[in-house]
Amino acid sequence: MTEDRPIRIARGKRVTIADLAREAGVSVATVDRVLNVRLPVREETAQRVHAAAHAIGYHAAGLIKQRLQQHLPHYKLGFILRKPAHDFYQDFARNIEESVSMAKSFHGLPIIEFAQSHLPRDLLPLLKDLG
Structure with missing residues (x-):
């Protein structure tokens, strides 16, 4: 040092x-x-x-x-991403998890879901699960 x-x-x-x-x-x-x-x-x-x-x-x-x-706040962080089969979104999800795990000011639990479309009927169940 x-x-x-x-x-x-x-x-x-x-x-x-x-x-x-x-x-x-x-x-x-x-x-x-x-x-x-x-x-x-x-x-x-x-x-x-x-x-x-x-x-x-x-x-x-x-x-x-x-x-x-041990005295840091705990947060549950929800993310909804598109196109689960695309490498970009898979890499993005890994980067989110890595960034949250390296956070120094809080404990984070990243929850990442993939939406099949942008339609409300597809997004609503995912949003409910994240809540």
Whole structure:
């Protein structure tokens, strides 16, 4: 993380909380607060700890990410696309799913339906299912 003082971990040695704190430029207590959700930590600081954990291979980087996301709002996102057999729409659907999964400000569940036509009689059941 920090270019001016890169962390050096001996090969085979497990990365410690102290190593993570040093790499993130925060105190061990701050890392503990991020890991255990003890007291509020600024979002920017928590993100920096997560990025440092990922960069140095800290064994609980996934847990830190999970802790950061647990307070995020949950949304169900519905999409109705046309022409299910066309590659463009299949790629578009995959891109929607990928983008929603990478969102950092919310948890999203993308629900993608394909309409056979643009007629209301075909769209109405899909809209009801999405609601």
